[in-house]
Every structure is written in structure tokens, then in C-alpha cells.
Amino acid sequence: MLVSYIKTSGRNIVRNKLFSSINIVGLSISMSVGLIMISMLWDLFSYDRFHENHDRIYRIISKYQFLDHKDNSFMATTSLKAAKAIKEEFSGIEDVAIFGWAFNGDVSYNDKTIPLSGFWANEAVFKVFSFELLQGNPATALKQPFAIVLTEKSAKKMFGDVDALGKTINLKDKQYTITGIVKDVPTFSHIKFDMLTSLSTREVLEKNNKHEMAWNNIWSTWAYVLMPPRADLNTFQQELNKLSEREDKTIKHTHIQLALQPLTNIMAGENLNNQIGTTIGSTVVWILGSLSFIVILSACFNYTNLSIARSLRRSREVGIRKSIGALKSHVVSQFIVESVFISLLALLVAFGLFLVIRPHFISLESSLQMLKLQLTPALVLLFILFAIMVGVLAGLFPALFFSRINAVQVLKNLGSVPVLKGLTLRKVLIVFQYSLSIIAITATLIIYKQYKHFISFDLGFSTANILNISLKDNKAELLIKELSELPEVKGISQSLLVTSVGNYWGVHMKNPNNPTDSAGVYYNSVDENYLPLHNHELIAGNNFTANTQDSIETEVIVNQHVLKRFNIAEQNPAKAIGEVVKVDGKDLRIIGVIKNFEYGKVNNNSGKEVIIRYLKEKPRHLNVKILSADWPATYAELEAIWKKIDPVHPFEAKFYDDQIEEAFNGLKAAMKLGGFLAVLVICIASVGLLGMVIFTTETRLKEISIRKVMGASERGLLYLLSKSFLTLLLIAASIALPLIYFFFQQVLFPEIANHAPLNLSELFVGVIAVLLLALVIIGTQTFKVARTNPAEILKSE
Template identity: 50%
Template sequence: MKEQPQHQPPSWARKFIEWYCKPELAEDLIGDLNEYFERNLRSVGPRRAKLIYMIDALKFFRPYTVQKPKWVNPFISRIMIESYIKTSGRGLMRHKLFSFINIMGLAVSMSVGLLLIAFVFDLFSFDRFHKNGERICRITNVATFNQGPGGKFATTSVKTGKLIREKMTGIEEVVILQNDFSQDAVVGDRILPLKGYWAEPSLFRIFTFPMVEGNPETALKDPYCIVLTESAAKKLFGGQSALGKTIKFDSLPYQVTGVMKDVPFFSHISFEALVSFSSVEKANQHDPRFEAWTNMWSNQVYLLLQENADRVSIQSQLDAIAREENLVQGPEGYRDTRIRLELLPLHKIVVGEQLSRSMGPSGPHVSPALLWILVGLAFVVIGSACFNYANLSVARALRRFREVGLRKAIGAGKSQVRHQFLVEAIMISLAALLVSSLLFFLLRPQLIRLSPEMQNMVKLDLSPAMVAAFIFFSVTVGVIAGFVPALYFSKINASHAFRNGPPRKAFKHLSLRRALVVIQYTLTLIFITATAVGYVQYKNILSFDLGFNTENILNIHMQGNKPDALLKELKEMPEVTGLSRSLIVTSVGNAWGGYMTYKNSQDSALVLTNNVDENYLPLHEYKLVAGGNFIVRPTTAEAAREVIVNEQLLKRFNIAGNDPEKAIGQEITFSNFHVHRRKMTIVGVMKDFHYGTVENVIGPVAFIPWAPEDRAIINAKIHSTDMQATLAKIESTWKKIDRVHPFKAQFYDEEIENAYNEFAAIIKIIGFLSFLAISIASMGLFGMVVFTAETRLKEIGIRKLMGASQGNLIYLLSSGFLSLLSVSALIALPLTYLFFQKVVLLRFPYHSPVQFPELFAGFLAVLLIAIVLIGSQTMKAARSNPAVVLKSE
């Protein structure tokens, strides 16, 4: 043993035993382990010996060795906690600025946590209302095609459902749902568009969708039966009972056989009505494709497994079915597809793997990876906020040093000091919770409105469980934030505290903190500059000169109605100064088109088109380079022979040597999916305009005369002082013409704004992130400034005595920080600039360059906040009376 004194048993293992073991047993226990250790050192070598020691230390953790948790007299600890709360409260009130900054800094980053908690709560509350939820599964089709890539589909074939029902064991119920029941329901003179599924009666045995009226067993049995949700029934039949009534779809009568409760918000399938599956079966009974194995595009199959069903055996049965069916030759157009079937548990539909679906409403879905990324981000944000809190608290060591020293001198133990600082941090984080829940309520509607998908996915409503989670979260944040200060202050030695004050080098890693400040500020600047630049670019896009005028033009979507009646009414309104008809609204991302050839029939090019009437060009102030408007007004689409093209089209085909004047009268051939090789004559050439969004390069475009059989959008130029009233007037006119569909109209400018909605959302998110970053970075900087100012107080006093002016001192104290800021700016600004110029704006061929004002606006704002932070503290230090400061030595 003596020859190897260097090998000691691992100390943490010994400490671990000392921590958990009853003290009366600990000594000989450790002694025994030591003896074994020494023996093992010789027999198996130091590494194994240490390992054995560790394992034994863990093994001794047994009921009889573990000491009872020491609850110091509960009465005293209650008094102490009260005292902590009281003194911490006083401390917080005395240093209002510090408390405010701490609370705000934590609150801002905690609001991210709250939003995330609410988001996750909502996601995991999907489909929990089904009583048999644990046993419900959906069939996933894993398809591979000879042509094109395969994938995983949420939909499957009708055949799959039927085969499962016939052949498989271990399954209690099967239901086939067919997507896309979407028709106008007619009841008397009432018309209402209904959306839902074709479904089998077993649906009600699998899912928990309670019936209000009617028999769930039989309601969906016979063909042409329909079950309405309560709200759909109310819309169709008012207050009357809907049961037994008749609804007409396309003149076919359907009988209402049931009324069920509305589908809860947190259900991945949602519908207004269910129609018996036998109806669609009957309609397709002669179609071999309906039940084809590979016709997997529009059905969902749900299974209710038997209790204690063996999923492995079910999967192998599914494999057997698929193997057999893949061999069967399908009807024309449905071959060359290989399918494998998989089970997807109900509770993994919303938060789970991304599945394709070709048709039908895509339900809410979030991939777990995204969720983890979000959690990670929130973790980083909250972590850095906690770090800053710790930083700031320790930076104030000077103020607290004597207090802690005194506490220790009159008998406080380490643990009591620790508790006090933890209580203080928890109090701050609870206060921050209040502020951050305010922020939560402010941000919630913003978050939900970010996208329509979000609106269908989350409500972010508070529930008692969520409130509990919030409080738990806040206390956890408090404990994490208070951990370092608590540890730091509990180690203070009383006599030391009185004699020397805090150690000058409270932080050994001052350069690390500097680096952190630079990183935090770089990120802040990147975010804030990106917000500013992005916002300016976004505004530029909205006010972008598209090549025609969109001002005050209202686009009314006719939704299948003929435009004539409405046109007539609109013409009579004095506010409407011009009217035209078109097939689509361009410049918002919509497109229509076909292929054109000029003289060489081999050389065809994609040409984007719009069908417009003769008023469209003047109304939108398109600029014609040569030729004129349409001359003939075709009465059928077949008769349309004229075309107005843009300059790009001339260039593409090199028509008449690119000379617009000479191009008039030239003939081109146009085909698309219902026009076949039609010869058309160019009657006009217009200046290039932006047919697509600003992300698209201008390509060949042609306008074709609008014909009455085309779908129509009425473009009405409105000149009115009271837009609201005019809109209401037009809407009431619409109601006379179409009582079914709600009035769907939008100003052109609004439609353009909607087209760039995505950018607005991104800007909002980055804006919020920059807000977050700035508050966190400010906290970090503040901590450092306070620390420096307080530790250099005496130096300042001496400098003052020697005749330094206030200005000199402020420069002395703040120049370091300002240079840190400049370093961040030097990193952040060029980075953001390059990012926009080289990455983002490449997507927009017609963007305006990034200007200096927006690049520096964010920097100036950040600088201003930093100067206020630095200035307030350095001023205080510089103003201090040297006599007082130096006397206290």
C-alpha cells in the first residue's frame, strides 16, 4: 500500500456515501470500502479498484443506510422562510432599478417559455377526448411508384379497409372515411355549403362523437343518409329538430338520420356533416377503380384494436395483405404501384411523422423535430436570461457582502444563506411570471394569427394544468437563476467579509464575460437590423411598381355566378367609376397559362395568360407599346382569336425582329388543357409588367379575350369617400344575386399584401426575437457595467481628487463597453448586409438595394439603450463624493 500512495478512492463516491448514509454507519462502511479498495489495488489494478469502489458506493444505497431527510424544526424553518421573503422583498424594493431590470429581463424570455408550454399543451391535447384513444390507429400507406418518388401517405384505398375487416384478427372495428364531401346543401330556400366525409356506421363505435338525436348504430347505414353536427343543423333548420328532414345535394335527397355534438376543436379530423359511405359506394358500384388497391388517394381507414392486441401480429397480417395485393394487376392507370401498410396510433397523428396527402383537408400537424428545435431555442433564451440574472446578482456582491457577513456572524449557516438567495430569485421569477403572462396574452393573438394553419391548430387557452405548469416553470427558472448567486454568497466567510470586502476578482473569467457581451450584442444587432431591413424591403415590395395601377380596384370573386347581373347593378352605382372582368387576379401568385409556338412548331414556350375583357387594360392602366385593345368580343371561348402580348413574348420568339409595331397582325399558336393548337393574332403589345410576385422574373405573358363561359372576377374601380359604406352597398347587392356564398371581394392592394403575408409573419417573428435579444443583452451589459463601476469606486475617488473631470471619468468607464459594442457592430452589420444582398434578396430579382438608414437604424437604437445603461451607472460612480468613498476604508 505504501508503495502506491498516489491512488486514492474516488472522492465523489466517498462524499456521496457521507451525504446519504446515516452518520453512525458511514464510518465503518467507508472504512470497509477503503480496505477493499487497497486490496483491489494490488490484485486488479487502480482502475478496476476505483470502479469497484464506485459501484459498491452505489450499492450501499439501501433503506437501512439512508438517513432520514433532515427537516430542521418545521416551525423554525417556517419563520426563516417568512424572514427570507420579508428581507428579500425589502431588498427588491430598495433597489427598484435592479429589480425592474431583473424582472423584465426574465419576463421577456419567460414569455417565450410560456408560449411554448401553451403550444405544447395544445398539441398534446389533440384527440384526447376519444375514450378508446389508446387503441385507435390509422392506416398509413407507404407507396413506391415506378415513376416519381414514393412516400408515406395518410390516405389509403377502400380495398384496404375492406380486406382488413374480412381477413384480420385482433381488430374490433374498422371504419373507412372518404374525404372531400363538399357540396351545397339545399333545404327549402336555404342553401349552405357543407364539408365533411363519407363514413361508415362503425365510426361512432370507434370515435367518441356523441349523438344528440338519432341512433348512432343505424344513422350511417343506408345510402343517402346524413348526420349533421349541431351547428350545421342549426344553420340549416334554425331552431327546429333536424332529425328525419330532407336535404338536397345536387337535387339528390338525403335524409338527416342523426345530429351529433360539434367536433371538438382539438380533433385532427373535423367536419360539419357525415354522409353514409354506402351512398358513395352505390354511386361508384360499376367503377372498377373505386375499389382498386392502388386507388389510395382519398380514403382514410381507422382501426379500433382489441384490448391487449398484439401489434406485431397485426403488422405481419397487414404485410401479408399488402404482399398479396401487390401481385394483383390493377386497372389501367393504377399499376406500377407498390404499397406497404403501417399502423399509426391516433395520438401520433398530430405530433408525429410528416405524411403526404394528395387530397382532402390536411389536419394540424407538427413534426417532433420542429418541436425539439423550438424547445431548444426556448432553452437557449431562458438559459441566457438565467445566466444574466446570476451575473447581475454576483456583480452586486459589494452591496450584499456585508449583509451576508452579518448574517453569518449572528449564526446563519451556509444553507440558510443559500435559501435566502434562492427565495429571492424565486420571488423575482414569480414577479417576472406576472409580467410575462401579460406579454403572453399580448403575444398570443399575434402568434395565432401568424398563419391559418396556426389558427386551426392552437387556441393557447389557459387551463388549470397549464397555470400549474406556468408556476412550476417559473419556480424552476428562479431556482436555476438563483443557484449560482446562492452558492457564491453562501461561501462568504464572515470575518473575511468585514475585513476585506468582496474579492476584487469575483470573476476569474472577465474575458469570457466580455466575449459573451459581444456575442449577445452581435446577435441583437443582427436581429434588429434584419427586422429593419426586412421591413423596409417588405414595404418596398408592397408599393412596388407592377407596371399597372392597382389603386382602389375591388376584385369581386363571382364564385360560379355569371357576372352580368352584378355588373349591371354595379354600373348604376355612382361610386363605381370603371368595371372589367378577368379570369384571375395577377401579381399575387396566381397563374394560368399554356404553350405557344410561333413559326417553328417545334419551339414552344410556356406563356402565362389571363382572360380579360376589353375594359381590363384601360381600367388597370396597362401601357401599350403598339397596337390596341381587343376589337372583337367573343361570345364563346372557342371564338377568341385575338391576343395581346408583352415585350418578353416578342423577345422569346423573336417575333418581327423584336419590333412591336411590326408584330401586330402576326399569328401565334396557343394550346393548353382545353385549347388545342389555336391560331391567334397579335392585336396589341403591352409593356412588361409583373404577372407573378416580385420573386418571379418577368416572362412571356399574353392576354386573351374573356368569354362568358369563363370563370369571372369583376374588377371594379371605386371612387368613394366612404369605402366602408360603398363596400356594404356592394355586398347587399351581392346578396340579392347569390344568397349561398358569402361575398368574397378584396381590394387589389390588400390582395397583394396577403400574397406577401409570409414575409410579414417572418418579420414579426424576427422583430420579436430582436426584442428578446435586446432585453437579454442589455441585462448582461448592465451587470458588467455595475460590477466595473462598483469595483473601481475608489479608483474613481482618487482620480477625482487628482483633478479628473466628470467627463473624463465617464469616458474612462464607458469607453471599454463602447468598444465592445463597436466590435459587435463591426461583426453584425456587414454580416446582415451580406446576408440580405447575397442570400435573401437573390430571391427577388427586382429588389431595391439595402440602404444605409435601415442598416444603421437598429444599431443606433441599440447604442442608445446601451449608452443609457452605461451612462446611468458611470454617472453615478463619477458623481460620488471621493471623501465618502475613500473614508469608508
């Protein structure tokens, strides 16, 4: 029976080449997106599965509340105090692996130096996780102070083929003994490192740092708990709540909430701050998944629409089948097999498109570069199952529709087919498809406008021609001296961080008018050249002066938001000069007030209250103003100067404007993806519309010929044939536009700071573009039919 269905399906495909081609093209375009999505999800859900106990590992996450100021979401980090308390006091757990933030630096051995990055880690790391230790004892490799474990790749970089175990290396003027060599971290691990050093080392180095073990120091420690099989997670959560209740008493006005996050949910789970590595998060997965589903659904609708449009022809076939004994189940099976057959043919085309799209998709954004999308036998099997599922989904409604046809009524009168009467399903599907098309293209245009708006936004200071150079722990004075001799260099300043690109450094500040009122403020530490170089507007007071010999911090510059938040000097900038505020426990005198500027990313509501501190520590960046007529030559000179001072680290320098643009790479990637999918949706809808127009005009050839004989003009016939389609398109526009307006104006924009206003003209650009494309499709086909010679059509009547 199945062989018979396949043969019949093949004959139908060959007999109806045009409609079969339209279906295959539409399905293949949409299925290529589905293949990308399946590959992406396959990679995401492969993360951290190589750990033997991956289903029993949970990360401790934290939520911070100070007074009434509560964070909206959890952070991936917790306090070192919480991690140690869980390890030492909690029963019913097997162990706790602890990672400490940013153990980075230049590792030296003899005359060789290489930069490596990693974490502080305790000895339980190799028990909780399945990182394979090639050399060394996993139980003791990270136990003693100043013990270090290198990855296989890092050891080879440093020592070549010489055995590295037991060697002593230098890092930040300290001697570390190599106690283990770990196999290179697998690609699908959310924790990646070049080296690990014992957490006990940090305890030695930070023994006088009281903040190290503070309950509210939740920003730089990751704790992973290995639970026993069939552990009671509710009981464990209650223990975490008791721990929070006890330790909250040690920090006034503070509450730290602890919770568990499964290891396998980290990569594609909740979007948390302070991740140990790059994650994609559930938001991106849901957005891409939803868009992919819409594209596939649109193609399935095409198939359904064209199948039902051909109901006049197929109804006779079904009527004859039923009259000779076919059951409903036989008819359903026939149409499902035919649909799956077409879907499998479309899979072949879709696979070719997948191979073309894959490298472009991976390169869209850094976070997507964590994906490999490599073909495996299991993935190919998923592709085939996906094609079968799409075939069943696309063919299900036509199959059910034709299976209900009454053979006697159809063979007696084709007009009895119910779908041919009134508002048919095919019209609903056309409206739905074009509503999706209008939504997709209009939303992409709006996002593009927002992107251009954000990267060109007036930040409140100048970024033009400023090159930010990452110092990498080098002495700024040496580089400044060399750079100052270049004629292209017009000014140099030093800073702790680059603002307006998503970097946030915070500190607590107390209200001088109310000692019980304190709040977090953001800051940047700079030298005396920074404000004039960036054209910050000083409203009152003075800039810093060169007082580098003074090691005690005594002065601060604040923005207008700080005056407003603490009501300093009744928010009068001139009167605020000389006021003393307590920042990070230090009494600092306000010497200047600057105009408000965008400290964080433009589209983020955080980063309002900002203070500018004088740089007392090592700067992280040089800000160099450059005016050059030959930038490649100037860059080569800058790189040569860098290599002379630092031959180890690569020269990292970016123009400020480029860094701001990079800060919105996520939005740029979303815009590209949205645009790509919008084009696909429109193409699929247009291919479907083309099929519907061809079918409709072909079925009305005799009517058109008679009308022409009776004197109808080509213009009149053109209007007659296209008006029903144009009406459907206008209905689609009337549905899509209010939905777009409501989503952006009422849902999305209220959550985004500094967004560009939504103009009605933007809404209609997408509508006009889609309508013009549809008009071209309708016009070319209807005009072709309207110009046919009626004698050729009616000669056989």
C-alpha cells in the same frame, strides 16, 4: 432548513432592492413570453386527442413525381384509388376513413336557405374517429347514396327546434336525406365541417368521370387508417410501397410515394400542402420556440451576470457560512432557493403581462386564431413548474460558482475570487446578450423591408382601384348589369381566380415540337375584358373576343416563359402566333403572347409558365375597377345591389391591393412577433446593463473621487468608466453583423424569389439603435457618478 433558506432569500432580496427589482423585471418580461409559448404548445398538442383511438390513427400522405420533376415534400392528400385499395386489400388494419374535398353549397328546406361546407365521407368516419352522433346509426348514416349528416349547429340553423332526422333537403338541385345529427366538432379538431355526405353519392354523380379513380389524382382525398394495437408500421409501409409499385404502371412516367403520418402530428408536424384544414406546422412552432428560448436565456444570463457581479459581497457571506460548517450542497441549495424565490415573484408579474399579451398574440394571424390559450388548473401548474425551472436555470451557475469558494482565502483576501480576474464571465454574458439584441432588431428591420418590398412589388399588371367580388355561384350577368349603372364603376371583367395572392390552378401542356415532352403550366380563365382592365402588356397577337356562343375552347394566350419552356417558334412572340399546343387534351391555337407577370405569390419560385384561357365555365370573381371620392357610400351601394341579387350569402369584396397584402399576413405576423421579441431582448439586456453599470460605478466611487481630487475632468472620468462597456458592445456588433449577413445572404435569400437586396446600411441601423440605447444607459449613470462631490465620498477615510 428550507424555511431558513427562504427567510435568508427574503432578507437578501430586501437588502438589495435595486438588483432584486432588475432581476424580477427581466425574468418577468421573458417569462411572459414563456407562458404564451407553453399555452400555445398546450393547445397544439391538445388537437385531436379527444378521439378515443388518437394514438392508433394515421393519415396516408403522398409525394408526386412526374419524369424527373419531383415534389420536395409530401402532400396531406392521396388518391381515392389508393384509399379504397388500402381499405379493401390490406390486412392487419381495422378500417379506413375517407374524406373527399369540398362538399359545399346552399342547403334549402322549404323557403329557407343557408350556406354550409363539409366533405364527402364514407361510413367508416364514425368508427375511426370519435365524432359523437347524437341521432342516427353511426354504422349506416353515411352508407347510402344521397345521405347527409348535419352538425347540431347546422341543424338548428336550418330547422330550429324541430327534429331534423329523416327530413329531405335540397343541395345543388339534388335531394338529400338527413340520416344523422353529429355533435358540433370540438375546437381542437384539425377536421372541421358543417355537414358530411356519403361518399357513395359522389360515386353516383361521378360514375362517368374516368379521372375520379385515377392513381395520380392525389389532390382531393384524405385517408385515415385505424391501426390495431401494437401494429407493425414497418410492415404496413412495405405494403404501401408494393401498392405504389403496382399502380405506378398504370400511369406512364409517374411515381406516387405513400407514407404514414400520425394523427397527433398533423397540427404541429411537418408542413404539408393540401391540408384538410388550417394547421400551424412545425416551422412556426420551432421559430416561436427558439425565439422564446432566446428571450428566457437572456433573462437568465442577466441573473447570472448580476449575481456574479455581486460576488465581492456574497463571497464574504459564503466564506462565513463555510467557516461555521456549511457544506457545498448547503451553499448550492441556498442560492438555488433564492433564485427560485425571485423567479416565483417574477411569475406573478409575468402572469399579468401574459393576460395583456394573450389577445394580441391570438389576433396576429388567422392560423394563430385556432388557439384559445385558456387557463386551466393543469396549465397553471405548468406555469409554476416553468417558473421553478427558470429559477433553477438562472441560479445554477451562481450557486456552483459560490459553492467552490475557499473560505479561508476569501476571508483573508477578496481578490482571490477568480471571476474578478481577466476576461470574466460577466463580460462574456454582456457580449452574448447584446449580440442577441443586435441580431433581433436587425433581423426584424430586414424582414420589415422585405414585407414592404413584396406588397409593393411590380407584378407586371395593374391592381390599382380593382375590387374583386366573390360571386358565390351567382350569375355574373345579373350583377354586371346592375354594377355597370353606377358612375363609379369604370370597368368590369370576369375571372376564374385572383392571381398573385397564392392561388394556383394547374394543367398539363404538351410540347408541340416534341409530343413526348409535357409539363405542368398554371392558368387563369378570363373574359375579353380582363387583360385590358388589368393593363397586361400584349407583346404579340390579339386579345380574346366575345365569343361566348362558341362552347368549344379553341384559343389560348401564353406568357413568355411558356415560349421559353417549350421553345415555341424559337421563343419569338410574333412567330408563335398561330402555333397549336395541346392543353388538357385539347388542341388550342396561340392567339397572343403577354409579358411575363407574377402569377403566384411574389416570394414563391413557382408560377412561371402561365397560360390565359377563355372563360367557358362559371366565373368565380368579378373584377370591378372603381374610382370613388366617397368609398363608404359606394360600398353601401355595391352591398345593396348584392343583397338584391343574393340575400343568402354575405357580400365579399376586397381591393386587389388589400388581398396582396393579406397574402403576406404570415410574414407580417412573423415581423410583429420578431419585433416584439426583439424589443423584449433589448429591454432585458438593457436592464441587465443598467444593473452592471450601477454596480461598477458604485464600487469605483472612491477611485473616482481620488481621481477628481488629483485633477481628472468629468469628460475623462466619463470615458474611463464607459470604455470597457463600449468595447464589449463593439465586440457584440462585430459578432452579430457577420452572423446576420451570412444567414440572410447565404441561407434564407437563396430560397426566396424576388427578395429585396440586402444593403449594408440596413445592418448598421440595428447596431446604431442598440448602441445609442446602451450609450444613454451608460452615459446617464457614469455622468451622475462623475459629478459627485469627492468630499462626500472621502470624508470618512
